[in-house]
Amino acid sequence: MDMNAPFYQFGMFDLETALAIAFAIGIGFGFFLEQAGFGSAMKLAGQFYFRDLTVFKVMFTAIVTAMLGLFWLSRLGIVDLSLVRVLPTYLVPQLVGGIIFGVGFVMGGYCPGTCCVAAVTGRMDGWVHLLGMFAGIFVFAEVYPMISEWYSSTAMGEATLSQVFNLSPGTTVFIVTSVALLGFSGAEFVEGKFKRTKSQS
Amino acid sequence: MTFYRLLAAAAFLLAGGALLLQNPERNAYTDPSSLAALIESEQDHIEPLDLARSIKEGKQKLQVIDLRDSTEFAEYHIPGARLMTLTALVNGGVRRNENIVIYSQGGTHAAQAWVILKTKNFPNVRTLLGGMSGWNDEILFPQISADAPDSTKRAFDERKALSVFFGGRPRTAPSYTGHPPRQKPPLKGGQPPKFEKEGDKLRETCERYGSTDIFSALVRIKA
Numbered sequence: 001m002d003m004n005a006p007f008y009q010f011g012m013f014d015l016e017t018a019l020a021i022a023f024a025i026g027i028g029f030g031f032f033l034e035q036a037g038f039g040s041a042m043k044l045a046g047q048f049y050f051r052d053l054t055v056f057k058v059m060f061t062a063i064v065t066a067m068l069g070l071f072w073l074s075r076l077g078i079v080d081l082s083l084v085r086v087l088p089t090y091l092v093p094q095l096v097g098g099i100i101f102g103v104g105f106v107m108g109g110y111c112p113g114t115c116c117v118a119a120v121t122g123r124m125d126g127w128v129h130l131l132g133m134f135a136g137i138f139v140f141a142e143v144y145p146m147i148s149e150w151y152s153s154t155a156m157g158e159a160t161l162s163q164v165f166n167l168s169p170g171t172t173v174f175i176v177t178s179v180a181l182l183g184f185s186g187a188e189f190v191e192g193k194f195k196r197t198k199s200q201s
Numbered sequence: 202m203t204f205y206r207l208l209a210a211a212a213f214l215l216a217g218g219a220l221l222l223q224n225p226e227r228n229a230y231t232d233p234s235s236l237a238a239l240i241e242s243e244q245d246h247i248e249p250l251d252l253a254r255s256i257k258e259g260k261q262k263l264q265v266i267d268l269r270d271s272t273e274f275a276e277y278h279i280p281g282a283r284l285m286t287l288t289a290l291v292n293g294g295v296r297r298n299e300n301i302v303i304y305s306q307g308g309t310h311a312a313q314a315w316v317i318l319k320t321k322n323f324p325n326v327r328t329l330l331g332g333m334s335g336w337n338d339e340i341l342f343p344q345i346s347a348d349a350p351d352s353t354k355r356a357f358d359e360r361k362a363l364s365v366f367f368g369g370r371p372r373t374a375p376s377y378t379g380h381p382p383r384q385k386p387p388l389k390g391g392q393p394p395k396f397e398k399e400g401d402k403l404r405e406t407c408e409r410y411g412s413t414d415i416f417s418a419l420v421r422i423k424a
């Protein structure tokens with residue numbers, strides 16, 4: 001049999017091993033979030049005041065790294081792109097979800113991953129945020145039957161940027177990377193400006 | 202800062218390369234002789250018995266695809282099978298990392314689907330040997346001769362269990378008479394078959410007189 005993933009599906013290891021691996025990956029992810037300073041609400045919220053755009057830079061770096069990696073690994077025959085899971089797009093529900101997420105992010109200073117990191121490093125605001133997250137999950141599960149129809153409305157399937165804008169994958173990769181690089185230098189400029197303004201005031 | 206600029210330059214170069222190449226996938230070419238080798242070494246199919254065992258044990262996640270029409274599918278299908286047209290199957294109906302078993306009534310369409318999926322570089326795809334007909338003969342209505350040796354009868358026990366598990370009915374045939382096997386009863390949605398009254402009579406008569414000849418059984422019923 002050819003090398004195939006996910007390994008769990010092909011019986012290469014059992015459920016317990018899969019969970020243990022997920023645990024190890026989760027610990028690693030949390031460790032590096034903390035090392036990047038993402039366990040602090042001040043740093044995370046800083047981007048909304050243009051003082052610290054680390055989150056923006058980290059997110060865009062992740063996107064560009066994954067995108068370039070997938071393009072070239074596929075080109076070299078190492079990764080099979082047809083197996084990469086693309087989450088389906090439901091335009092309006094996801095826009096609304098994004099807005100709720102954004103408001104929560106500005107107010108609390110954490111996203112779901114970073115609030116876990118903050119909580120385990122002993123930050124009280126992290127614990128409060130975590131509690132809020134579980135309360136939100138509970139409320140959502142309770143109201144889900146009422147909004148289930150709307151929840152799956154405006155379905156666009158497994159849409160990708162290149163499909164939506166009718167561009168080739170190569171062109172899309174080039175445009176997104178260029179926008180990211182311009183964004184990075186723009187972010188540096190904005191950070192410098194707002195830090196100066198703050199120190200002057 | 203220089204390190205970051207270096208990374209940015211590398212990203213820009215890789216993105217430029219992507220712009221030149223356009224497509225992340227190289228034009229796939231399937232070597233016909235490698236397909237021929239798979240067929241010759243019988244890696245292109247799975248025996249009904251192996252499939253039945255695999256489904257019953259449930260150890261391996263299989264994606265079983267039924268290429269017959271919806272009426273035939275509604276009548277009976279292999280438990281867990283998904284109904285799919287050939288067009289849907291080859292246009293993203295299955296994923297490349299799935300363990301796929303395809304069947305049609307006789308096996309021709311399944312074999313054609315196998316070739317198409319193989320040219321699209323699907324590594325784990327097999328057809329069910331003999332298709333639904335093979336499944337009927339081997340799994341749902343396995344037959345053993347009444348005068349078979351004990352060892353064969355013991356080995357047949359597993360077949361009997363599988364037959365019942367999949368909603369079929371094992372048959373005991375009288376010693377070989379040279380007559381063709383009698384017609385199989387109709388099936389409904391994975392349930393054990395319900396015999397029509399006439400069919401029941403026919404079967405009983407056949408068994409009573411130790412004959413598989415439908416015509417002579419009919420004569421006996423009328424008489």
